[in-house]
Amino acid sequence: MSTFIQLALFLGALILLTPVLGKYMKQVISGENHILTPLLGWLERSIYRVCGIDPQEDMNWKKYLASLLWFNFFGFVIVFALQLTQAWLPFNPAKVPNTSWHLALNTAISFVTNTNWQSYSGESTMSYLTQMAALGVQNFLSAATGLAVLIALMKGLVHKVAHNMAPRQWATIDNGKNAPHTLFGLGNFWVDLTRSVVYILLPLSIVFALVLVGQGVVQTFSSYTDTTTLEGVKQVIPLGPAASQIAIKQLGTNGGGFFGVNSAHPFENPTPFSNFLEMLALLLIPAALTYTYGLFIGSKKQGWTLFGAMLIILCVGLGVSLYAEYAANLALHIAGSMEGKETRFGIVNSIIWSTSTTVASNGSVNAMHDSLSPLAGLVAMFNMMLGEVVFGGVGSGLYGMIAFVILTVFIAGLMVGRTPEYLGKKIESFEVRMALIAVLAPAVCILAFTAIAVSAHAGLAGLNNKGPHGLSEILYAFTSACANNGSAFAGLTTNTPFYNVLLSICMLVGRFGVIIPMMAIAGSMAGKKVTPVSSGTFHTDNGMFLILLIGVIIIVGGLTFFPALSLGPILEHLLMQAGMTF
Numbered sequence: 001m002s003t004f005i006q007l008a009l010f011l012g013a014l015i016l017l018t019p020v021l022g023k024y025m026k027q028v029i030s031g032e033n034h035i036l037t038p039l040l041g042w043l044e045r046s047i048y049r050v051c052g053i054d055p056q057e058d059m060n061w062k063k064y065l066a067s068l069l070w071f072n073f074f075g076f077v078i079v080f081a082l083q084l085t086q087a088w089l090p091f092n093p094a095k096v097p098n099t100s101w102h103l104a105l106n107t108a109i110s111f112v113t114n115t116n117w118q119s120y121s122g123e124s125t126m127s128y129l130t131q132m133a134a135l136g137v138q139n140f141l142s143a144a145t146g147l148a149v150l151i152a153l154m155k156g157l158v159h160k161v162a163h164n165m166a167p168r169q170w171a172t173i174d175n176g177k178n179a180p181h182t183l184f185g186l187g188n189f190w191v192d193l194t195r196s197v198v199y200i201l202l203p204l205s206i207v208f209a210l211v212l213v214g215q216g217v218v219q220t221f222s223s224y225t226d227t228t229t230l231e232g233v234k235q236v237i238p239l240g241p242a243a244s245q246i247a248i249k250q251l252g253t254n255g256g257g258f259f260g261v262n263s264a265h266p267f268e269n270p271t272p273f274s275n276f277l278e279m280l281a282l283l284l285i286p287a288a289l290t291y292t293y294g295l296f297i298g299s300k301k302q303g304w305t306l307f308g309a310m311l312i313i314l315c316v317g318l319g320v321s322l323y324a325e326y327a328a329n330l331a332l333h334i335a336g337s338m339e340g341k342e343t344r345f346g347i348v349n350s351i352i353w354s355t356s357t358t359v360a361s362n363g364s365v366n367a368m369h370d371s372l373s374p375l376a377g378l379v380a381m382f383n384m385m386l387g388e389v390v391f392g393g394v395g396s397g398l399y400g401m402i403a404f405v406i407l408t409v410f411i412a413g414l415m416v417g418r419t420p421e422y423l424g425k426k427i428e429s430f431e432v433r434m435a436l437i438a439v440l441a442p443a444v445c446i447l448a449f450t451a452i453a454v455s456a457h458a459g460l461a462g463l464n465n466k467g468p469h470g471l472s473e474i475l476y477a478f479t480s481a482c483a484n485n486g487s488a489f490a491g492l493t494t495n496t497p498f499y500n501v502l503l504s505i506c507m508l509v510g511r512f513g514v515i516i517p518m519m520a521i522a523g524s525m526a527g528k529k530v531t532p533v534s535s536g537t538f539h540t541d542n543g544m545f546l547i548l549l550i551g552v553i554i555i556v557g558g559l560t561f562f563p564a565l566s567l568g569p570i571l572e573h574l575l576m577q578a579g580m581t582f
Contacts, residue, residue: 022291061523092127093223106500113511114142121260123238143252144196146395156522159185209247216270250281255363301541324375340371358383361393363486378569384483434517441513462493472568481506
């Protein structure tokens with residue numbers, strides 16, 4: 001009974017908060033006056049003045065994308081440089097040394113791509129300055145980047161071209177200053193980025209950080225403390241400004257832990273209430289964005305349809321994982337194993353977290369995924385293999401889902417013999433090709449790099465387990481990197497030049513290999529005329545489309561990865577049921 005109560009509280013809170021936050025974010029994205037405009041409007045305007053941003057400028061998709069890429073490259077350089085020089089910089093009470101080039105490369109790419117994969121333990125590898133100025137700042141900016149891409153895509157989908165204009169021809173408007181601007185319909189990257197941080201991520205993080213401090217999460221610049229345990233063993237207790245980073249790591253679907261064991265550490269996650277709030281926070285913004293999307297395109301039913309598809313897949317994953325964890329393990333002769341789980345929170349909260357963090361592109365953990373039962377580990381892995389579209393990352397989850405929507409509409413059009421349309425705009429070969437690239441690029445990277453790792457001595461050198469579980473550890477690592485998730489099975493030593501470089505490439509493909517084609521779709525859709533709804537229009541806001549969408553998502557993921565999963569967690573599960581272990 002307690003299991004159902006905990007699930008009901010978690011899912012109920014998520015459903016209730018979705019329209020509340022979703023409505024507010026729609027006001028922010030649309031530039032409307034909202035509750036924080038009087039309080040923070042000066043900050044937005046100050047940023048524009050200091051940075052020389054013209055908020056009235058409207059970018060085409062290529063300029064929007066170029067601004068995004070240059071901004072993220074600049075962020076990468078800053079994070080990379082801070083790691084290589086942190087030993088000589090202030091706010092380093094633990095005297096941590098400079099990191100190696102390959103670890104600095106991996107970490108910089110990880111946080112810029114919103115992956116937050118960590119081949120290190122934070123308290124022994126990163127100074128306070130690096131944690132705050134490099135990693136903490138990127139937690140905000142990488143999340144805001146994903147949100148900006150979604151905003152541009154939404155604007156492209158709803159942008160209307162006058163009927164007396166050619167599909168690729170654009171109108172011009174006057175901004176009131178006798179300086180005409182080209183109207184491309186995608187908005188301004190710098191404006192979208194600024195509003196996302198100032199009005200959404202920053203206020204939520206401040207409130208959440210204060211709540212976490214109240215629960216006992218540390219937030220201090222004090223040096224590490226030397227103490228002696230009751231057993232007489234000397235121990236160093238790490239401290240630091242953790243609460244501020246934990247708040248944004250959850251809300252921004254970043255996931256990087258201030259401490260090595262992430263939210264299994266009592267200084268990151270001290271109480272059952274903090275555990276509940278952190279689990280809720282990692283899904284809150286991605287879930288609410290589905291409601292924002294519905295409001296933005298003028299159809300709440302569209303938003304709730306996407307939310308329903310995501311929620312159904314999440315609930316199925318929760319059900320399978322809970323069954324697997326409570327079922328009898330014939331190899332160990334136990335049921336309901338607590339190995340790798342937090343005794344403070346139990347199996348249910350560990351499974352809610354493991355399932356939620358892998359659908360949300362978050363990657364934070366409160367239990368060790370390497371200790372999950374084979375089927376629960378398969379669910380965590382499969383969630384990421386779907387492309388992190390079941391809620392997914394801030395912005396990135398929904399624009400990834402829209403790629404699947406385009407493919408679903410295309411398939412439906414083929415079945416009924418009509419030109420596929422979405423929101424009144426025709427889906428043509430260009431959009432389908434771009435959507436396929438966005439869906440398949442990470443998948444190809446996962447399988448290719450896993451094959452390289454299991455074939456190379458350097459790939460097998462850091463493996464702690466043999467057999468199917470060892471394969472699962474390698475497959476999970478590349479899946480997590482390509483999905484920009486960041487969680488790990490942890491039985492694999494990845495702080496080596498081989499893995500740091502390969503995982504870095506995967507993270508770049510998983511992030512920008514999706515952003516680039518989705519921005520191209522945004523630009524293409526913005527230039528199309530809207531076709532009036534007719535009796536033959538295929539509706540994308542009902543139960544039939546929801547089922548078809550889920551089917552496309554599962555089939556694409558299943559057909560792509562089933563052979564690899566058969567050799568990993570599925571084989572491990574069958575061997576376990578036969579009473580065999582490796």
